Amino acid sequence: WVHGDLKCTWSRYQTLRSNLRRNVKIWLQKGSLPNRVKLAPFGKPGDMNRWTITGTTFEADHQGYQETVFTIGNGYVGTRGAFEEGYPGRQPVTLVHGLYDDVPIVHTELVNAPNWLDLNIELDGQRFRLDKGEVLAYERQLDLRSGVLTRCVRWRRPAGGTVHLVFERFASLDDPHVLVLRCRLTSVDFSGVVMIQAGISGIVDNQGYRHWQIVDQGGEGPRQVYLTVETKATATVLSEAATLTVNGPSPVAYVALNCPWTPMVTAHCKVEPGQTVTADKIVTLFTAREVASPQTAALDRLARLTSRDYGDLRKTHDAAWQVLWETCDVTIDGDAEADLAVRFSLFHLLIAAPRFEERSSIPAKTLSGLGYRGHVFWDTEIFMLPLFVYTQPQIARNMLMYRYHTLSGARRKAIAQGYEGAMVAWESAATGDETTPRWVPVWVQEQGEEQLVRIWCGDIEQHISADVAYAVHHYWRATGDDEFMADYGVEMVLETARFWASRVVWNADANRYEICDVIGPDENHDHVDNNAFTNGMARWNLETGLTVLSWLQERSPAKASRLMTALDLYPMMLARWQQIIDYLYLGLDDDTGLIEQFDGFYELETVSFDAYEPRDIAFQALFGIEETQRLQILKQPDVLMLLYLMELAGSTRAADEVTIRANWAYYTPRTDLTHGSSLGPAIQAALAARLGEVDEAIACFRLAADTDLRDVRGNTAEGIHGATAGGLWQAVVFGFAGIRLTNSGPVAEPQLPPGWSRLAFRLCWRGRWYEFDLRPTNRGSSRGKIASSNSDAS
Ligand code: IFM
Numbered sequence: 001w002v003h004g005d006l007k008c009t010w011s012r013y014q015t016l017r018s019n020l021r022r023n024v025k026i027w028l029q030k031g032s033l034p035n036r037v038k039l040a041p042f043g044k045p046g047d048m049n050r051w052t053i054t055g056t057t058f059e060a061d062h063q064g065y066q067e068t069v070f071t072i073g074n075g076y077v078g079t080r081g082a083f084e085e086g087y088p089g090r091q092p093v094t095l096v097h098g099l100y101d102d103v104p105i106v107h108t109e110l111v112n113a114p115n116w117l118d119l120n121i122e123l124d125g126q127r128f129r130l131d132k133g134e135v136l137a138y139e140r141q142l143d144l145r146s147g148v149l150t151r152c153v154r155w156r157r158p159a160g161g162t163v164h165l166v167f168e169r170f171a172s173l174d175d176p177h178v179l180v181l182r183c184r185l186t187s188v189d190f191s192g193v194v195m196i197q198a199g200i201s202g203i204v205d206n207q208g209y210r211h212w213q214i215v216d217q218g219g220e221g222p223r224q225v226y227l228t229v230e231t232k233a234t235a236t237v238l239s240e241a242a243t244l245t246v247n248g249p250s251p252v253a254y255v256a257l258n259c260p261w262t263p264m265v266t267a268h269c270k271v272e273p274g275q276t277v278t279a280d281k282i283v284t285l286f287t288a289r290e291v292a293s294p295q296t297a298a299l300d301r302l303a304r305l306t307s308r309d310y311g312d313l314r315k316t317h318d319a320a321w322q323v324l325w326e327t328c329d330v331t332i333d334g335d336a337e338a339d340l341a342v343r344f345s346l347f348h349l350l351i352a353a354p355r356f357e358e359r360s361s362i363p364a365k366t367l368s369g370l371g372y373r374g375h376v377f378w379d380t381e382i383f384m385l386p387l388f389v390y391t392q393p394q395i396a397r398n399m400l401m402y403r404y405h406t407l408s409g410a411r412r413k414a415i416a417q418g419y420e421g422a423m424v425a426w427e428s429a430a431t432g433d434e435t436t437p438r439w440v441p442v443w444v445q446e447q448g449e450e451q452l453v454r455i456w457c458g459d460i461e462q463h464i465s466a467d468v469a470y471a472v473h474h475y476w477r478a479t480g481d482d483e484f485m486a487d488y489g490v491e492m493v494l495e496t497a498r499f500w501a502s503r504v505v506w507n508a509d510a511n512r513y514e515i516c517d518v519i520g521p522d523e524n525h526d527h528v529d530n531n532a533f534t535n536g537m538a539r540w541n542l543e544t545g546l547t548v549l550s551w552l553q554e555r556s557p558a559k560a561s562r563l564m565t566a567l568d569l570y571p572m573m574l575a576r577w578q579q580i581i582d583y584l585y586l587g588l589d590d591d592t593g594l595i596e597q598f599d600g601f602y603e604l605e606t607v608s609f610d611a612y613e614p615r616d617i618a619f620q621a622l623f624g625i626e627e628t629q630r631l632q633i634l635k636q637p638d639v640l641m642l643l644y645l646m647e648l649a650g651s652t653r654a655a656d657e658v659t660i661r662a663n664w665a666y667y668t669p670r671t672d673l674t675h676g677s678s679l680g681p682a683i684q685a686a687l688a689a690r691l692g693e694v695d696e697a698i699a700c701f702r703l704a705a706d707t708d709l710r711d712v713r714g715n716t717a718e719g720i721h722g723a724t725a726g727g728l729w730q731a732v733v734f735g736f737a738g739i740r741l742t743n744s745g746p747v748a749e750p751q752l753p754p755g756w757s758r759l760a761f762r763l764c765w766r767g768r769w770y771e772f773d774l775r776p777t778n779r780g781s782s783r784g785k786i787a788s789s790n791s792d793a794s
Pocket of ligand 1: 364372377378379521525675679723
């Protein structure tokens, strides 16, 4: 059958045509761009589609985007979906939790680790590359259930001779230090010598900056090599060791080559048409962050793995994933795209979450890209953490402990700026010191050149201190982990409260406390006074400080008094906290319920968003930074974000329904949800669904869902938007399922979008698992079924 320039069999054509129709229907419904990665629901029938991301096209120009989407990881390491054999101009990236090194301007960054993927294949001297010869078939699949990335390529050499290659890779979830790669080569009509070369390449950089220097490299026998390197500034040692095992129809000859920077194992064998050669590369990776001698650890671990083959490693890896998904999965029936999008988001958060340690946390772009240099923002505590609080509390604890271990950096920042307590870094890395770059080059359209723009967030986007305290309390409330709270949590809440107490100023004329010169979540407006989000969160932080201190005094008076002494907290100071709570300005109009986003917001010029549609850039890019400051255009929800968090925390003081509705109606049309911050749509969806505005909710949800799957912002190449991924989970659980957190457990008040025939997930609340299985017939509120068999209630 010939259709355009597509030639195929009749049955293949029928399948393609029906997929095409479905695609077009979905694009029209969604009004969005055709997806660049063709998702499996469009391609194949059956239940597996809900767990598979399929890329059927190789686009040389969009590799960055696909590399991000096809990132694999295990909570210790993340490896982007670069090709084993490389591609001209592309750079493989592997990031290890907490492995930072210094770099100019942005202070410090996660270092791109030596490339463990390196695997080259030559057929009678001709190297397999996608930009040479002829690619006859190509498909990549990421199996979200098992975290295995597969690539199938049918390739004809420039000199003729076709082979079929199937690559598989995974980062073991069972043993975080083990990375596995398999390549199966089947000859279609090639007859000759196959050479397989598996190396560890230290020739990697972070966008041109090289962090490594060699410590040692070499081989142990003909099939094993290692490379040990050290970061230039922080002197952190990393070692990788690898073995190559090749099984083919003819005898295999190995030789280890100790090439500078890239030790490698080479294997040769012969194939004939119809025969298959299988190459298994097993890599171990350790850093000095976990062990005294990474090299010894990497070689020892590899030695211990000699008795285990690929199948065996896969089995334990798959089993670990199965256990993980049992608690984390969300099922949406009736909307395959939503179902897959949420699972894709969960997958990316799960592979980036620090499962094995508490001295690192999830960077804004997870471990899937170099964007934001691996720095940790409020994205982590406010957007991503809730998933873990309710499904993997131990991981949530690790993430919060990262903030505890980096308190000293936050204290240094407070002192440097003339405040007290802990002033959490807007961008945080290994030590908790501020790592936000002060100046960044930005392309200015009107001038047709790059200009340096001053970034103020590190100085004045301060709400993050309260956000961290909020997250601590959220975790404690949901888990009842009193030991964590007593030993670490209270200190974090008190230290951040102490910061706010030193940060507010008394305005005698207006008879109120104020917080001046800040940036709120809406970064379109900087240097503003009394940003509602900042003030609201600061007040909550102070209030909660007093509450948790009383709790600790009751539970453990000695500990409380030690802490009070250490933090220099005395009764008069606490009385002042209460005074600040009572007099901190919130901008709330009692009559209308409206909260002014910051002093003077109402006087700014309004803009009709519709007049600028269709639009594919942010308003800030359209109008310029200065001009946008003068307009009522929000980059992301600000007042609404505050109300969302307060309502979730059960604080009725600011977040009653009348107030939320009034502000919803006012701020929604002023928020650039389509092209503003990627943090906006998912939370807007959650709030909309809680208000019963289901159409708005599902539209925002889809916007968020497309962020990385369809690269709608065009910057997925820099890494997964972790906050969007976490926000998507919140949109489903707190939004569409309408989970209310009551003292007797989570209760659902569902608002399912049209077409959703079932929404199912599990939540852990104070040590008990609650199963939610919501259908459209559920009306009113619905209690989760307690999952544990010995529970006395359901
Ligand atoms: O933390 C966010 C911020 O809210 C908006 N700009 C991007 C940051 C990192 O994702």
